[in-house]
Every structure is written in C-alpha cells, then in structure tokens.
Amino acid sequence: KTRVLTGITTTGTPHLGNYVGAIKPAIAASQDPTVQSYYFLADLHALIKCQDPKRVQESRLEIAATWLALGLDTDNAIFYRQSDIPEIPELTWMLSCVCAKGLMNRAHAYKAAVAENEAAGNQDPDKGITMGLFGYPVLMAADILMFNAHKVPVGRDQIQHIEMARDIAGRFNHLYKGAYFTQPEAVVDDKVATLNGLDGRKMSKSYNNTIPLFVSEKKLQKLVRKIKTNSLEPGEPKDPDTCTLFQIYAAFATSEQTADLRREYAAGIGWGEAKNRVFDYLNEHLREPRERYQGLMEDPGHIERVLQKGADRARAEAAPFMDRLRVAAGLGRFV
Numbered sequence: 419k420t421r422v423l424t425g426i427t428t429t430g431t432p433h434l435g436n437y438v439g440a441i442k443p444a445i446a447a448s449q450d451p452t453v454q455s456y457y458f459l460a461d462l463h464a465l466i467k468c469q470d471p472k473r474v475q476e477s478r479l480e481i482a483a484t485w486l487a488l489g490l491d492t493d494n495a496i497f498y499r500q501s502d503i504p505e506i507p508e509l510t511w512m513l514s515c516v517c518a519k520g521l522m523n524r525a526h527a528y529k530a531a532v533a534e535n536e537a538a539g540n541q542d543p544d545k546g547i548t549m550g551l552f553g554y555p556v557l558m559a560a561d562i563l564m565f566n567a568h569k570v571p572v573g574r575d576q577i578q579h580i581e582m583a584r585d586i587a588g589r590f591n592h593l594y595k596g597a598y599f600t601q602p603e604a605v606v607d608d609k610v611a612t613l614n615g616l617d618g619r620k621m622s623k624s625y626n627n628t629i630p631l632f633v634s635e636k637k638l639q640k641l642v643r644k645i646k647t648n649s650l651e652p653g654e655p656k657d658p659d660t661c662t663l664f665q666i667y668a669a670f671a672t673s674e675q676t677a678d679l680r681r682e683y684a685a686g687i688g689w690g691e692a693k694n695r696v697f698d699y700l701n702e703h704l705r706e707p708r709e710r711y712q713g714l715m716e717d718p719g720h721i722e723r724v725l726q727k728g729a730d731r732a733r734a735e736a737a738p739f740m741d742r743l744r745v746a747a748g749l750g751r752f753v
C-alpha cells in the first residue's frame with residue numbers, strides 16, 4: 419500500500435489554510451483502499467514555538483477535534499499524537515547524527531530568524547534561536563521516515579522540509595549500507611499551494627490573518643467581509659487570479675462553481691455581493707462539521723480514546739522498526 423502521512427503543529431486554532439493544504443487532501447487519501455495513512459498532532463514541534471502549556475494542550479484538542487469533525491475515518495487512518503510515540507525522538511537523535519549541520523543552516527525557518535536578528539541590528543545573529551528551532555527539520559524527517567511514508571500532503575511552505583528528509587534518508591541508508599528508508603515525496607495541490615489570509619499575505623497563525631475553520635456563523639461572516647479587496651466599483655471587471663477572496667472560494671467550490679464566479683468577476687460583480695457569495699458557500703459547507711466539532715470539544719474522553727488507539731497502532735510499527743535501526747547503528751542487544 420502507498421503510505422501517506424502528514425501532521426499539523428499544535429500551536430493554534432486550525433484555519434482554512436491548514437484545511438486546504440493538508441487536511442482535505444489527507445482525508446481524501448485516507449478513503450482510498452490502496453492507501454495506508456498516518457496523520458498526527460505535531461505536539462513536539464509545538465514546543466519550539468510555544469512554551470505556554472495551556473495553549474499547547476488546548477490546541478491539541480482543537481486540532482484533533484477538527485480532523486474528526488471533518489470526517490477522518492480513524493479505523494482506516496492511523497491518527498495519533500507525536501508525543502505518544504517515544505521512538506520518534508529517538509529516531510530524531512539518530513538522524514541528527516548523520517545530518518550535516520550545513521543542511522540545517524539552509525532551512526527557511528532558521529534563515530528567517532537569523533535575517534530578523536540582522537535586520538534588528540542584533541550583534542548575535544543567533545539571538546533567541548533554540549536548538550529546537552534549528553533542528554526542526556530533523557524532527558520532521560523522523561516523523562516521516564519512522565513510517566517510511568511515500569507521500570506527504572502539505573502546503574508549499576513545507577516542501578523544503580520534505581526535501582531535507584529525503585537527503586537525510588539517503589545519508590542514513592548510505593552510511594549504514596541498507597535500504598532502511600524510503601524517499602518521501604511532497605504532494606502539493608497547485609491550486610491552493612498557499613492560501614492567502616485576510617490581508618493578502620499567506621494565511622498563517624504567525625501573521626494573525628487567519629480564518630479559523632470553526633468560528634461561529636456571525637464571526638465567519640465578519641471575517642469574510644474583512645478579506646482585503648481592491649477599490650474597483652461594481653460594474654468594473656475584476657481579476658480573479660490576484661484575488662484572495664476568489665482563491666478561497668476556488669479552494670472549496672467545484673470547478674464549475676469556480677468557473678461561474680470567474681465569469682461574474684469578468685462581468686463586474688461588486689465586492690459586497692462577491693463576499694456574500696463566498697460566505698454563504700463556506701458557511702453552508704462548514705455548518706455540519708462545525709456542529710460535530712462543538713460536540714467533540716465537549717468530549718475530550720472520546721478524543722483521548724481515539725488517540726490511544728492510534729498510538730497503539732503506530733507503535734506496533736514504530737517499535738520493531740526502531741529495533742532494526744538500533745541494530746543497524748550498533749545499538750542492538752548483546753545476545
């Protein structure tokens with residue numbers, strides 16, 4: 419079977435960008451009988467950015483409830499918390515020991531943090547940068563390689579990390595002379611590789627420009643009205659291809675519906691009306707999952723049981739594989 423794997427960092431409330439970039443393609447894959455899927459809450463990754471235990475705990479529950487509310491079938495998919503699989507941090511260490519430091523120097527997140535220090539005129543370019551942030555791609559490589567995933571559905575921002583995982587996998591196989599790891603491949607939907615947010619920049623927790631998936635109907639309407647548009651008047655033709663509002667619609671609607679709205683843009687639909695159209699569509703599609711989400715948020719016991727079952731299934735694969743890797747590296751038992 420093809421193995422498909424992806425995770426979401428548990429530092430915030432899941433938003434439309436997470437949905438179109440990762441959750442939607444992941445749930446679709448999990449319904450394919452030729453696929454074995456692995457989806458997880460990346461809560462060890464959360465510690466890199468967030469030292470507020472309440473926030474991490476809350477976000478884990480929200481993200482788990484989101485996957486379930488959107489219809490993830492946890493009998494098919496193996497759905498777990500990263501921190502429930504102790505083999506993952508162990509593998510992270512082994513991979514760290516074969517991963518060139520120079521590779522990590524090139525990671526976008528690290529480079530961005532250094533650039534920020536330099537822009538702020540800090541003497542030390544590494545000021546405030548932890549080993550967690552620096553080694554983040556190695557932990558992510560361990561997530562992926564632990565289950566030898568073939569395909570990793572992600573948004574465009576994660577492609578570099580998957581390339582690094584390929585690099586690290588190759589290095590380990592070479593050094594320990596065996597085909598231990600499969601080379602993973604990123605799966606990126608071109609249409610929505612990067613969904614933009616309220617201000618037209620990439621929708622991101624760190625920009626504070628997100629539309630959370632399960633806000634109330636009222637709040638959703640308010641947020642859709644806040645999406646930045648230009649100052650063209652009703653009657654003037656508008657360009658759908660540079661329009662965040664249109665992009666969001668296209669990420670959810672069918673291709674015929676999208677083509678319809680495209681024609682209306684050309685015919686000069688007013689922004690108010692276009693926003694109403696997009697809101698109505700989103701609201702209609704999110705209503706049922708939103709209700710399920712609210713029910714799930716009130717039943718953490720249920721979510722815990724689902725995750726425990728997932729952890730058992732994940733560890734049933736991870737533990738024997740880790741044994742093999744220990745032996746490969748000379749850490750097997752004496753007898």
Ligand code: TYM
Binds near residue numbers: 437
């Ligand atoms: P994270 O939590 O930042 O984002 C989760 C997923 O959502 C996608 N995404 C978007 N896609 C399109 N448009 C956007 N505006 C947008 N914002 C976020 C991300 O690309 C991602 O697919 N390091 C990862 C989590 C992770 C992981 C893994 C992913 C840890 N281990 C192993 C895959 C495999 C992260 O921080 O994603």
